[in-house]
Amino acid sequence: MFSLEDTSMKSKEAMDTVIKSYSDTAKGFQAIATEATEYSKKSFQDAVNHFETLSGARSIETVFELQTSYAKSAYESFITEATKMGEMYANLAKSAYKPYEAPVANIVSKPSKSTSTATPAAA
Numbered sequence: 001m002f003s004l005e006d007t008s009m010k011s012k013e014a015m016d017t018v019i020k021s022y023s024d025t026a027k028g029f030q031a032i033a034t035e036a037t038e039y040s041k042k043s044f045q046d047a048v049n050h051f052e053t054l055s056g057a058r059s060i061e062t063v064f065e066l067q068t069s070y071a072k073s074a075y076e077s078f079i080t081e082a083t084k085m086g087e088m089y090a091n092l093a094k095s096a097y098k099p100y101e102a103p104v105a106n107i108v109s110k111p112s113k114s115t116s117t118a119t120p121a122a123a
Contacts, residue, residue: 017099028092
């Protein structure tokens, strides 16, 4: 049986774990938001520069070449950014779950009495 001191200590440890987890999660979301903002600014500036260049084109062939080049670079940039954001979300999920790995593993590894004593229903 737990004493009052043991219970208080476990409660404090649990609260510290929750606070650290929330703090790390908030930092992760902040990093993701910052990355998304920077990508949006860069993408917008690239589009503005493209349209300025496009407005100076003198022939249809040049317009098609510029547009094709821009579409290719925008697509590659998007794929790179999407991959980076996916990795950031995966790392966020891993770091959010990290403090709970040991307690969950302890619970899962202990066989419960109800499953070991259960018998199959007769047909």
